[in-house]
Amino acid sequence: MGPGGACWRGGGGVLGGFKRWLSSQALAPRVCVVGSGPAGFYTAQHILKHHDLARVDIYEKLPVPFGLVRFGVAPDHPEVKSYGAEDNRVLGIPGENLSGVYSARAFVGWYNGLPENRDLKPDLNCETALILGHGNVALDVARILLSPLDLLRKTDITDSSLAALACSKVKRVWLVGRRGPLQVAFTIKELREMINLPGTRPVLDPADFTGLGNAVKDAPRPRRRLTELMIKTALEKPEEKMLVARVATAQAAPAREWGLRFQRSPREVLPTADGTRARGVRVALTRLEGSGDSAKAIPTGEVEELECGLVLSSIGYRSLPLDPAVPFDPQRGVIPNSLGRVEGAPGLYCSGWVKRGPTGVIITTMNDSFDTAQSVLEDLQAGVLDVSTSKEGSGAVGSILRSRGVRPVSFSDWEKIDAAEVARGKAAGKPREKIVDPEEMLRLIGH
Incomplete structure (x- = not known):
């Protein structure tokens, strides 16, 4: 977004005297923000806070604002809802178009009431679900699949999704990742909540964590604590956890379980005999080259088959090109930019995942949005942006929409x-x- 442009977000303070300089000038920049999610709102907030004369118009394609603060992640986590890319990454393997295979993005959109996913109707008529991915979204989806209905009824999950989950036969969820325990992308809060989910038990293989206690001694504190929690959970006897759960409930429900599978890379979704539905996933066993977050998963040549009737791909999201006039890097799924300034397009800025790729949560988005807004403010101060002529802004856009018979939602x-x-x-x-x-x-x- 920007005077005459559209898209952005960031984080940073204003230089001493900067706001006073802007306020003293006869500048009245009109800023157009395309997208009313966290990235757009945080960018607009920073500009309005630090430029007394700026006017900001925010445009949204849906009739409701706030983007994927409204539609993201999970209804029982309203404080962290945040994902903002238009598309999901495909697996690129045979069988991913079979019935019973869904992207986590579409599944999240379904239970959160995203209009484009309201007719998804996922088939939950199976006992075992496989989630491909070890991030927070993967844990969110697993938690929704296994959560007691009484907990979900207190959230803003859609009524139709709640009805479908009430009839669900899923009682076992495996989360499968290409790399090992030291490379999982979820955070300790989400893991702890999953471990303590009523009526379920975690199934973690102690062999997956052999020697890791020493390996993480010098790791950053969040990674160390996360790994130590997985190790503790793996070593805890399942009977003890279920005994506690039974004591806590008057009548024990049929046990539900979930677990983490490491160093397995999907190679094919296996079809049922009639070739119409998923019955499992063939995975390649991997070994790790390197260490830490940069470790790469290399196939060993061995494969195994994991049985399931529901496959959810949670391997990340991708942004889509906005318009032929806006530069776009299809390989990285981002708009080429420098600190939010779109390359080769003066006056155009970008923010959010289209700026840096699909990583981070809402606090990351906030800081990054402030950074982009800071670039706009600095360009205004340096005279890079021409605001000498008055722009009509929303008035002109409103006239165009009326001429096309479009009635915008205010x-x-x-x-x-x-x-x-x-x-x-x-x-x-x-x-x-x-x-x-x-x-x-x-x-x-x-x-």
């Missing part, structure tokens, strides 16, 4: 949708009941 319109969702949720004992059909949203506000 923030006050959103507040009506918000009030309706909260009222429906209150009736059901939930924070809100999301409306998942954009047409219903528009009817609600009289469009």
Whole structure:
């Protein structure tokens, strides 16, 4: 985004006297932000905070704002919802288009009420699910699949998803990764919550952690604590954990379980006899070359088959090209940029995962968004951006939309949708009941 541009985000303080300099100049830059997720809002916030005359217009393709703060991660984690890429990475293996195979991104969108995923209807009529990936999203999906319904009913999970999960036969979830315990991408908070999930037991093989206690002694504290928790869980006797769970509940439910499988790389989704559905995944066993986060998984030549009826791919997200006029690196899935400044496009900035790739959580997004905003402010101070002529901003855009017969949804319109969702949720004992059909949203506000 930027005067005459669109896209961004970052983190950083303002130089001494910078805000006073901007305030004293007769500058009134019009800034256009495309996308109302965390990246867009944090960038807008930083510019407005440090430039008294700036006007910022935020545009969003959906009738509701806040992007994937609303639609991301998991309904029982409202404080950390954040992912912002338009597409998911494909596995690139035979069988990934079989029935029963889904991207974690689509599955997350389904239970969070993202309109484009509202008709996913995942088939949960199997006992074993396989999640490919060892990140926080993978743990989120596993937790939703195994969570007691009483816990989910208190969240803003969609009613249709809750109904489907109530009928789910899934009671076993394996999370499979190409590398080892020292390379997992999830964080200790999510792991601890999964370990303590009522009515479930973790299944971790002690052999996977042999010698790791010494290996992580000099590792950064978060990695050391995370590894130590996995080791402790692996060594804990399963019977003891289930005994505690049974004592805590008046009547023990059928045991559910989940586990981590390491050094296994997917090679093929195996079809059922009739060739229509997934029945398992063939994986290549790997060995690690190198250490730490840079370790690479090298196939050993050995393979094994893991049986399952549900496969969820959680190997990362990708941004998509915005427009032919905006530079894009298809290999990295980002807009080429320097500190948020789009290469070869003065006045155009980028923020969010389209800027740096699909990594980090909401605090990362906030800091990165401030960085991009800082680049805009510095360019204004240096006179790089021409704001000498007045731009109409949202007024001009509104005229164009009206000429095309498009009635945009205003923030006050959103507040009506918000009030309706909260009222429906209150009736059901939930924070809100999301409306998942954009047409219903528009009817609600009289469009």
